[in-house]
Amino acid sequence: MGMQVNTNIAANNAYRNLSTTQNALGKSMEKLSSGLRINRASDDAAGMAISEGLKSQVNGYTVAARNAQDGISVVQTAEGALTQVHSMLQRMRDLAVQGSSDSNNSDSRDAIKKETDQLTDELTRMSEATKFNGKSLLNGTESALKFQVGADGTANDQITVNLANANVKAIANALNGGDLSTTGTKFAIADVTLVAGAASFTTTKGGVATTVTTADLGVAGTFTSVEDYATALGKDAAFSANFTVSVEKNANGAGTGIVVTAKDGGTLTNGTNGTPGTGLAGGASGATVTGGLDFSTSTLAQASLNKIDEQIKTVSEARADLGAVQNRLESAVNNLNVGKENLTAAASRITDVDMASEMVSFTRSNILSQAGTAMLAQANQANQGVLKLLG
Missing domain, CATH: 1.20.1330.10 (f41 fragment of flagellin, N-terminal domain)
Incomplete structure (x- = not known):
C-alpha cells in the first residue's frame, strides 16, 4: 500500500467506528440514567x-x-x-x-x-x-x-x-x-292484579300542569300486592324524580291503595294506569288525603x-x-x-431497561470508545513517516 498524505484511510475507518461506538455509548448512558x-x-x-x-x-x-x-x-x-x-x-x-x-x-x-x-x-x-x-x-x-x-x-x-x-x-x-304535612292523592286499588301498562300522573302548581308517564310497569297480573305496585312505581326513574308513593293500609295492615305526592308541592289532578277503569279506582284524580x-x-x-x-x-x-x-x-x-x-x-x-444487560452494553461501548480513540491517534501518526522521505 502506498503512502498518502491527502487521504488517511486508516484514520477515516477508525473515526467511523469511533462515531458508531460513541453513539451506542450515549444511548446506553441515556437508558441507564433514565431507567x-x-x-x-x-x-x-x-x-x-x-x-x-x-x-x-x-x-x-x-x-x-x-x-x-x-x-x-x-x-x-x-x-x-x-x-x-x-x-x-x-x-x-x-x-x-x-x-x-x-x-x-x-x-x-x-x-x-x-x-x-x-x-x-x-x-x-x-x-x-x-x-x-x-x-x-x-x-x-x-x-x-x-x-x-x-x-x-x-x-x-x-x-x-x-x-x-x-x-x-x-x-x-x-x-x-x-x-309541614303534605297533601297527597289517594288511589284505592280494587284488584292490583288488574293493573297494567304505564301509569300517568299530572301535577299542577301555579297554574302549570306537568304530566309524567312511567315506563311500562308490566302486564295485568304482574303485581300480587299493593306494596309490589308501589315499589314498582318508586323504582321508575320518571316517577321517582317527580313523585313519592306510600301505601294505604286498613286496620289489619293489608294494603288497600296508594297515596301519591308531588315533590314540587303541586296538586295531583290526574292519575291513571295503562287501562283506565281497572286496577285503580276512585276516579280520575282520586281522593285527597293529608299525611x-x-x-x-x-x-x-x-x-x-x-x-x-x-x-x-x-x-x-x-x-x-x-x-x-x-x-x-x-x-x-x-x-x-x-x-x-x-x-x-x-x-x-x-x-x-434491563439495567444489568444495559450495563454490559455500556461497558462494551466504553471500552470500544477508549480503544477507538487510541487507534484514531495511531492512525493519525501513521502518515508521519512521509516527513522522513521529505527530509
Whole structure:
C-alpha cells in the first residue's frame, strides 16, 4: 500500500467506528440514567405506542379508584344518617305501640304526639343537613349519583348509586302532622292484579300542569300486592324524580291503595294506569288525603303505627341498597388496583431497561470508545513517516 498524505484511510475507518461506538455509548448512558428502554419513538416505535396506551389505562384506573372511594364515602355518609333515621323511626314506633293502648289518657296522648312531632321535625332537618361536597343526599334532590369507576367512556365504566328510597324529607313529610304535612292523592286499588301498562300522573302548581308517564310497569297480573305496585312505581326513574308513593293500609295492615305526592308541592289532578277503569279506582284524580300521625285514639294510633312501619320498611330498603352498592364499589376498587398492578407490570416490561444487560452494553461501548480513540491517534501518526522521505 502506498503512502498518502491527502487521504488517511486508516484514520477515516477508525473515526467511523469511533462515531458508531460513541453513539451506542450515549444511548446506553441515556437508558441507564433514565431507567427507560424507550426514551424516544425511534428507540421502539411500536413499543412506544403500546406503552402510551397502557399509561392511559393505568392513569385512568388510578383516578377511577379515587372516584370509587369517593362513592364509598358518599354511601357511608348517607347510610350513616339513615342508621339514625332508623333509630328515630323505631322510637316513634314504640310511641305508636304505646298510644294504641286505651290505658293512655289525653295528656299521655298529647305527650306522645309532641315527641313524634319533634322527631319528624328532626327528620326534616337531617334530610336538608346531610350533604357530601355540597350535594344533598337525603332530601330527594338527588335520586341517583353516577360514579366513574373505569378508564373508558362506556356505560360499563360507571356505577349508579340509587338514592330514591333514601328520601328522608319525603318520609318526614309523610309522618308530620303539623304545618309541614303534605297533601297527597289517594288511589284505592280494587284488584292490583288488574293493573297494567304505564301509569300517568299530572301535577299542577301555579297554574302549570306537568304530566309524567312511567315506563311500562308490566302486564295485568304482574303485581300480587299493593306494596309490589308501589315499589314498582318508586323504582321508575320518571316517577321517582317527580313523585313519592306510600301505601294505604286498613286496620289489619293489608294494603288497600296508594297515596301519591308531588315533590314540587303541586296538586295531583290526574292519575291513571295503562287501562283506565281497572286496577285503580276512585276516579280520575282520586281522593285527597293529608299525611300525618294521630294518636288521639287507639284506632288512629294503630293507623299511625302502620304508617311508621311503612317508612321503616322504606329506610330498610334504602340501607340495603346502599350496603349492596358499597360492597360493589369496594369490589370495583379491588379490581381497579389489581388491573393497575398488572397493566403497570406490562408497561414496565415494554419501557423499563434491563439495567444489568444495559450495563454490559455500556461497558462494551466504553471500552470500544477508549480503544477507538487510541487507534484514531495511531492512525493519525501513521502518515508521519512521509516527513522522513521529505527530509
